[in-house]
Amino acid sequence: KICTIIDKHNYSESMNICDIGCATGEFLYYFKKIFPKSNVTGFDKSNSMIQLAKKMIPDGTFYEGDANSEQFLPKNSFDVITMTGVLSIFDDPTPSIKNSILSLKKDGSVLISGSFNPNPIDVILKYRDATSTDTSLKSGWNVHSCHSIERIIQKISPNAKFSWHDFEMPFEIKQTSDFMRTWTVKIDGKTSLVNGASQIVDMKILEINI
Numbered sequence: 001k002i003c004t005i006i007d008k009h010n011y012s013e014s015m016n017i018c019d020i021g022c023a024t025g026e027f028l029y030y031f032k033k034i035f036p037k038s039n040v041t042g043f044d045k046s047n048s049m050i051q052l053a054k055k056m057i058p059d060g061t062f063y064e065g066d067a068n069s070e071q072f073l074p075k076n077s078f079d080v081i082t083m084t085g086v087l088s089i090f091d092d093p094t095p096s097i098k099n100s101i102l103s104l105k106k107d108g109s110v111l112i113s114g115s116f117n118p119n120p121i122d123v124i125l126k127y128r129d130a131t132s133t134d135t136s137l138k139s140g141w142n143v144h145s146c147h148s149i150e151r152i153i154q155k156i157s158p159n160a161k162f163s164w165h166d167f168e169m170p171f172e173i174k175q176t177s178d179f180m181r182t183w184t185v186k187i188d189g190k191t192s193l194v195n196g197a198s199q200i201v202d203m204k205i206l207e208i209n210i
Contacts (some may be wrong), residue, residue: 001167002027002111003034005207006080009109013037015079020067020100021045021086025053028060043073068095073103083112088142091124093149098156101210110208113167115201120147127180127197141180141197146204153208165205169193 006017015038019028022042032040042053042062050062063073067083068090081100087093100110117123122145126137146164153160169191175183179196186192193201 001165001205002082002084002113003031005111005165005205006035006109009080011079014039016077016105017041017080017082018043018073018078018103020081020083020096021089022053022062023049025056025060025062027082027084028053029056032057032060041073041078043067067099069099072099075102076105077103079105079108081108081110083110083114085114087112087114087144089140091139091142093144094152094156097149097152101153101157101160101208104210106210108210110206110210112206112208113203115141115143115199116149116164116204116206117143117145118202120145122148125197125199129179141195141199143199143202149206157208157210159210161209163207165207167203167205169203 015035017031017038018041020043022028022044025042028040028042032038040057040060042060043065044050045066047064050064053062067086081103083100087096090096104110123143125141126139128135128137150162153162169184173182173184182193182195182201184191185194193203195201
């Protein structure tokens with residue numbers, strides 16, 4: 001669905017796209033199949049992930065770093081910036097959203113997919129595996145409210161336009177031994193994502209146009 005949204009903007013075939021939290025590059029690899037003349041850039045905190053992404057996409061450009069850092073990507077550099085499942089890692093989503101918007105060219109777009117709460121409640125989640133000897137609390141499944149995200153965007157870029165797109169997983173995902181990896185179930189006839197923290201993951205795509 002992200003590629004469908006991008007295609008509607010009629011960017012040039014040689015558009016510049018950056019995927020924040022690119023991991024091993026699977027999304028950029030798929031994107032390159034759809035838009036073969038595009039210039040792809042990946043950004044991730046993990047050096048080992050970056051090395052795998054470089055092997056998957058030899059002609060891509062990859063950076064290691066923190067999406068919340070002021071020493072982020074070059075300003076006014078990209079037509080499109082994507083973040084998939086990244087925002088829920090951060091207790092404060094403001095720095096990563098700000099950095100992404102500042103890295104856009106004029107008329108560029110940021111597309112953020114993940115779990116967002118349609119109610120005006122921000123959920124900061126900590127969890128631990130009750131069967132593990134590791135009793136430390138882990139994070140990564142925060143659910144920021146649409147209300148808070150909209151307020152952040154308006155503060156960073158008052159003239160920005162934004163819209164929300166609902167997303168339903170188009171295929172089945174089976175449960176694995178990792179309880180915090182999402183799997184699909186049917187709820188009221190809709191394919192929904194759930195995890196071992198008893199969360200129903202309400203997936204949306206946020207589109208921000210500058």
